Amino acid sequence: MNSDEFRKAGYRIIDWIADYRAGIEARPVMAKTAPGDVKAMLPASPPQQPESFDAILADLDRVVMPGITTWQHPRFFGYFPANALLSSVLGDYVSTGLGVNGLAWQASPALTEVEEVVTDWMRQMLGLSNAWSGVINDTASTSTLVALLCARERASQYSLVRGGLQGEEKPLVVYASGHSHSSVEKAALLAGFGRTNVRVVPQEASHAMRAESLASMVHEDIRDGRVPCAVVATSGTTTSTALDPIEAIARVATANNMWLHLDAAMAGSAMILPECRWMWQGVELADSLIVNPHKWLGAVFDCTLYFVRDPEHLVRVMSTNPSYLKTQADGRVKNYRDWGLPLGRRFRALKLWFLIREQGVESLQARLRRDLDNAKWLAAEIGKTPNWAVVAPVPLQTLCIRHEPAGLTGEALDKHTLDLAGRINQSGQAYVTPAMLDGRWVVRVSIGAELTERRHVQQLWQLMQDLVR
Amino acid sequence: MNSDEFRKAGYRIIDWIADYRAGIEARPVMAKTAPGDVKAMLPASPPQQPESFDAILADLDRVVMPGITTWQHPRFFGYFPANALLSSVLGDYVSTGLGVNGLAWQASPALTEVEEVVTDWMRQMLGLSNAWSGVINDTASTSTLVALLCARERASQYSLVRGGLQGEEKPLVVYASGHSHSSVEKAALLAGFGRTNVRVVPQEASHAMRAESLASMVHEDIRDGRVPCAVVATSGTTTSTALDPIEAIARVATANNMWLHLDAAMAGSAMILPECRWMWQGVELADSLIVNPHKWLGAVFDCTLYFVRDPEHLVRVMSTNPSYLKTQADGRVKNYRDWGLPLGRRFRALKLWFLIREQGVESLQARLRRDLDNAKWLAAEIGKTPNWAVVAPVPLQTLCIRHEPAGLTGEALDKHTLDLAGRINQSGQAYVTPAMLDGRWVVRVSIGAELTERRHVQQLWQLMQDLVR
Numbered sequence: 001m002n003s004d005e006f007r008k009a010g011y012r013i014i015d016w017i018a019d020y021r022a023g024i025e026a027r028p029v030m031a032k033t034a035p036g037d038v039k040a041m042l043p044a045s046p047p048q049q050p051e052s053f054d055a056i057l058a059d060l061d062r063v064v065m066p067g068i069t070t071w072q073h074p075r076f077f078g079y080f081p082a083n084a085l086l087s088s089v090l091g092d093y094v095s096t097g098l099g100v101n102g103l104a105w106q107a108s109p110a111l112t113e114v115e116e117v118v119t120d121w122m123r124q125m126l127g128l129s130n131a132w133s134g135v136i137n138d139t140a141s142t143s144t145l146v147a148l149l150c151a152r153e154r155a156s157q158y159s160l161v162r163g164g165l166q167g168e169e170k171p172l173v174v175y176a177s178g179h180s181h182s183s184v185e186k187a188a189l190l191a192g193f194g195r196t197n198v199r200v201v202p203q204e205a206s207h208a209m210r211a212e213s214l215a216s217m218v219h220e221d222i223r224d225g226r227v228p229c230a231v232v233a234t235s236g237t238t239t240s241t242a243l244d245p246i247e248a249i250a251r252v253a254t255a256n257n258m259w260l261h262l263d264a265a266m267a268g269s270a271m272i273l274p275e276c277r278w279m280w281q282g283v284e285l286a287d288s289l290i291v292n293p294h295k296w297l298g299a300v301f302d303c304t305l306y307f308v309r310d311p312e313h314l315v316r317v318m319s320t321n322p323s324y325l326k327t328q329a330d331g332r333v334k335n336y337r338d339w340g341l342p343l344g345r346r347f348r349a350l351k352l353w354f355l356i357r358e359q360g361v362e363s364l365q366a367r368l369r370r371d372l373d374n375a376k377w378l379a380a381e382i383g384k385t386p387n388w389a390v391v392a393p394v395p396l397q398t399l400c401i402r403h404e405p406a407g408l409t410g411e412a413l414d415k416h417t418l419d420l421a422g423r424i425n426q427s428g429q430a431y432v433t434p435a436m437l438d439g440r441w442v443v444r445v446s447i448g449a450e451l452t453e454r455r456h457v458q459q460l461w462q463l464m465q466d467l468v469r
Numbered sequence: 470m471n472s473d474e475f476r477k478a479g480y481r482i483i484d485w486i487a488d489y490r491a492g493i494e495a496r497p498v499m500a501k502t503a504p505g506d507v508k509a510m511l512p513a514s515p516p517q518q519p520e521s522f523d524a525i526l527a528d529l530d531r532v533v534m535p536g537i538t539t540w541q542h543p544r545f546f547g548y549f550p551a552n553a554l555l556s557s558v559l560g561d562y563v564s565t566g567l568g569v570n571g572l573a574w575q576a577s578p579a580l581t582e583v584e585e586v587v588t589d590w591m592r593q594m595l596g597l598s599n600a601w602s603g604v605i606n607d608t609a610s611t612s613t614l615v616a617l618l619c620a621r622e623r624a625s626q627y628s629l630v631r632g633g634l635q636g637e638e639k640p641l642v643v644y645a646s647g648h649s650h651s652s653v654e655k656a657a658l659l660a661g662f663g664r665t666n667v668r669v670v671p672q673e674a675s676h677a678m679r680a681e682s683l684a685s686m687v688h689e690d691i692r693d694g695r696v697p698c699a700v701v702a703t704s705g706t707t708t709s710t711a712l713d714p715i716e717a718i719a720r721v722a723t724a725n726n727m728w729l730h731l732d733a734a735m736a737g738s739a740m741i742l743p744e745c746r747w748m749w750q751g752v753e754l755a756d757s758l759i760v761n762p763h764k765w766l767g768a769v770f771d772c773t774l775y776f777v778r779d780p781e782h783l784v785r786v787m788s789t790n791p792s793y794l795k796t797q798a799d800g801r802v803k804n805y806r807d808w809g810l811p812l813g814r815r816f817r818a819l820k821l822w823f824l825i826r827e828q829g830v831e832s833l834q835a836r837l838r839r840d841l842d843n844a845k846w847l848a849a850e851i852g853k854t855p856n857w858a859v860v861a862p863v864p865l866q867t868l869c870i871r872h873e874p875a876g877l878t879g880e881a882l883d884k885h886t887l888d889l890a891g892r893i894n895q896s897g898q899a900y901v902t903p904a905m906l907d908g909r910w911v912v913r914v915s916i917g918a919e920l921t922e923r924r925h926v927q928q929l930w931q932l933m934q935d936l937v938r
Contacts, residue, residue, distance in 0.1 A: 001555040001827060002555070003487040003488070003555070004487070006486070006487050006490065006555040006558070007483060007484065007487040009556075009559055010483035010486070010487065010559060010562070011480055011483055013483075013562050013563060013566070014475070014476060014480055014482075014483060015476065016563070016566075017475070017562070017563070017566030017567075018473070018475050018476040019472070020567070021472040021475065021566075022473075030575070031575075031578050031579070033578040035574070035578070035798060035802045036582070037578070037582075038578055038579045038582035038583065039585060042582075042583070044586075045590065046590035046591075046594055046826075046830055047825065047826055047829050047830065048830045048831050049829040049831060050827060050828055050832060051826045051827065051829070053556075053827065056822075056823060056826050056827065060563065063579070063583075064579045064583065064819075065579075066579075067577065067578040067579025068567060068569055068579055068580075069569060069575065069576050069577045071568055071570060071576075071577075072568055078576075079572065079576070079793075082569075082570055084565070084566075084568030085470065086470040086471075086472070086474070086475040086478075087470045087478075087522075089475070089565050089568070090470075090478055090479060092565045093479070093482050093486070093562055094482060094485070094486070094529065096553070096561045096562065096565070096769055097482075097485075097486030097489065097553075097558055098486075098489070098537060099540055099541055099551060099553030099558070100537055100540050100551075101540060101548070101551055103548065106499070107540075107547075107548070108500060108537050108540075109500050109502040109504070109506070109507055109536040109538075110500070110532070110533045110534075110536025110537055111536075113505070113506075113508045113536065114507065114511070114532075114533065116508060117508055117513075121514065121515035124514055138607055138811055139811035139813045140812075141810055141811045142611075142811050145810065149659055152661075159663060160658040160659070160663060160664060161658075161663075161664050162664065162665055163640060163665045163666060164634065164658070164660075164661045164662045164663025164664075164665075165633065165661035165663070166634050166635075166640040166641065166661070166663055167663055167665070171632060171635040182789035182791040182794070182812070183789070183812055185789065186787070186789045189629040189630075189633070190618055190629070190786075190787075190810070191659075191661065192621075192629075192633045192634035192660065192661030193633045193635065194628060194629060194630075194632035194633025194634070194635055195629060195631065195633075196631055196632050196633075196636070197632060197633060197635060238791070238793055239792075294813075300568055301568065302811075302813055302815060317659075318655070318659075320655050322650075322651040322707070322904075323708075323903070323904045323905035324548075324708055324902055324903075324913065325902075328891060329504060332504045333504045341611055341614065342607055342610045342611050343608060343610045343651070343652055344608045344609075344610070344770055344771060346770060346771060354525060356515050356516065357515075357519075357520045358470060358519060358520065358522065358525065360516050360517055360518040360519040361515055361516065362517050363519060422797060433793055433794075434792070434793075434795075435791075435792045435793035436792035436793075441792070444793065
């Protein structure tokens with residue numbers, strides 16, 4: 001495909017995406033595909049000869065689209081808002097079309113320097129002090145792994161240059177609440193700590209971590225000859241956006257030389273609202289933190305911000321310096337390859353740069369405030385309706401909801417809840433993802449798609465009420 | 470930005486990329502930016518109010534483009550061919566515009582199932598048996614880390630559910646040659662093995678690993694009470710595309726219950742040519758292997774294929790199963806989140822699907838054969854020119870070249886070599902990345918950009934000769 005052919009085919013792709021986005025509300029939210037449906041429509045072997053672009057586009061409609069769950073649908077209330085705003089999409093199109101790789105500063109200086117600037121813009125938008133340095137990673141999972149590796153190496157005084165975790169006499173221990181994201185335990189296990197050295201800290205009724213419990217578990221581990229290494233606090237847990245008490249946790253961490261990593265993947269976007277910043281009071285005491293602009297804020301996936309207070313430590317843990325990556329600019333520039341796991345690096349800063357400039361900070365703030373209002377409205381409606389309950393605090397835009405008809409408890413109630421969630425999704429009218437809270441299933445509703453207005457939340461509420469009648 | 474505005478702005482982005490690609494040969498290959506130049510042109514703080522799309526596009530030209538090194542330039546001979554073919558770019562545009570996230574099969578069934586099909590197409594194209602299962606990761610670095618984590622858990626019989634590496638009595642050991650990629654040592658250190666448990670296996674004159682040395686190092690470690698855990702072999706090392714003897718290495722691995730991971734990130738693309746498959750003879754004996762379609766093959770970055778023979782083991786090491794990720798389809802479908810590090814997942818299969826269909830296997834093969842011929846031609850030209858040498862075998866498309874004027878040795882020769890590479894790059898006419906081989910610098914020339922024809926290789930050769938005159 002030469003550039004003329006690209007121009008023609010590219011217009012068609014733009015039209016195709018524009019049509020998809022314009023017609024998004026008319027689509028079913030959840031794909032109605034059965035397992036194997038898509039595979040069955042595709043040839044088992046690759047084509048030996050070129051196919052026409054027409055054939056490929058036709059298969060997009062015929063094969064792919066029936067298997068697409070509509071994440072930007074105004075009645076998508078599953079997982080998290082995945083606001084791939086169209087300005088951000090265009091920023092990513094520039095990155096992909098340029099096809100550069102930022103494995104060294106010299107390999108495209110603009111890639112590195114725009115990333116430096118845009119991560120610093122984000123730092124300011126989030127109200128963080130200038131003690132933080134940022135880098136863009138793919139996901140929160142990867143970033144949390146990086147954080148725990150950095151914690152491991154700080155606590156062990158760089159065991160990696162010696163015998164690794166295999167050479168340590170006292171086991172290092174990691175702490176998180178039972179409501180921390182699944183990626184936290186995964187990262188701790190992959191980093192080699194072992195499950196017997198990962199502590200689940202008890203929670204308050206609000207599902208936030210109990211700092212006093214953390215303190216006593218830490219003391220117990222020290223008494224038993226183990227070394228408290230890291231604690232992962234969450235601002236906005238996945239299930240209910242519970243807010244761990246950062247400041248109290250930080251006191252425990254500081255007193256015991258532990259690494260404090262703050263997972264604000266989802267809720268971090270809300271920190272562009274000054275009135276929300278009380279939620280992560282104490283953030284300046286953390287060693288690392290993550291915020292996912294690819295969620296509520298509006299950047300297209302993937303775009304996770306990883307902020308650290310000690311970039312030199314990060315580089316010491318992550319850097320490699322083989323001859324074939326050396327350039328004449330080294331020492332005077334940032335080489336972001338030494339700030340994370342992968343060597344290769346897309347020009348991800350463009351999608352954030354386009355987004356922030358096309359929107360402006362105030363528009364981003366206004367949209368998030370709209371979503372907080374919608375969540376408050378829905379919580380109030382449910383609160384005044386018999387047999388319905390919001391079963392966790394709603395500091396942000398996620399609601400844990402249950403329909404609790406008189407006499408229904410235990411597993412029967414769970415069945416009722418999962419059945420409701422399943423019927424919402426099967427209807428194609430809305431999409432929710434159920435979750436467990438306090439040992440029982442809830443219908444979890446995450447509000448904040450770009451197109452979600454009050455009426456869409458009203459429609460969901462009406463649908464839920466209709467389905468249990 | 471609504472869909473109508475997107476349509477207009479999108480056409481402009483398509484035109485902008487089409488113009489960039491059409492005019493690529495007229496651009497300097499290496500950006501001439503000085504450190505800080507790009508940053509200095511950007512505001513230190515984010516805009517509060519929306520900016521026009523015109524303003525953003527204007528800054529692309531004014532701020533970004535001078536800082537772009539032209540990776541698709543026909544005289545780009547650095548690092549590796551980064552062939553972001555335009556059909557692949559369009560496949561990625563569809564992915565980005567759809568904005569779906571494959572964190573569960575149900576979250577967009579087509580994302581998972583197209584990936585299953587396309588990775589299997591690639592398996593067939595590479596001549597691999599159907600004992601392999603594939604998944605798309607971002608990079609080789611990440612995939613090698615996954616491989617070593619899987620090796621660690623197999624050798625330790627899932628230490629992660631116990632005390633991790635901290636609970637093992639005998640240290641696990643990892644082996645690789647001194648010419649394995651820097652990501653191998655990085656992965657071993659991050660996985661917690663520790664540098665004292667990473668062995669650098671000596672090499673042949675060809676820069677391939679000596680299998681006999683591996684065998685004796687393994688026996689020594691066993692004798693000393695350590696556990697050989699994994700060996701990483703490379704088909705096509707970064708500096709000179711040296712070929713480790715897979716079959717002989719596999720014999721050592723099999724005899725000692727070691728994991729064999731094969732790094733064919735760059736050279737793997739050549740295995741779509743049946744005449745090249747002798748290069749990884751023994752590949753079927755490996756446990757895992759990586760090939761980067763985002764290099765020579767033509768997919769736009771990022772797109773690494775990770776193939777494994779035991780996907781159940783991979784899932785056992787990587788899986789998490791929190792309530793909020795459960796769906797009614799679980800158990801009947803693949804959830805690729807359990808095949809690697811990140812939870813979130815782009816629809817990366819589209820860029821490979823578009824590429825393979827638009828090109829057809831035979832066109833891809835023809836292009837790679839052209840590049841192999843060009844490399845042979847250049848090696849022959851240099852071989853017959855006094856004072857010039859190709860200092861390593863050239864099985865593929867990478868040449869290690871030196872100009873060796875009579876009397877110049879040691880550090881003076883190194884200075885001469887680095888000076889030549891620097892002057893090539895500063896000229897803007899071509900781009901090369903120097904590397905160390907046998908303790909001395911070489912000018913490393915990696916041939917295979919999509920637009921690179923014989924005349925571009927001739928121009929590089931002429932330029933090099935002119936610069937030393």
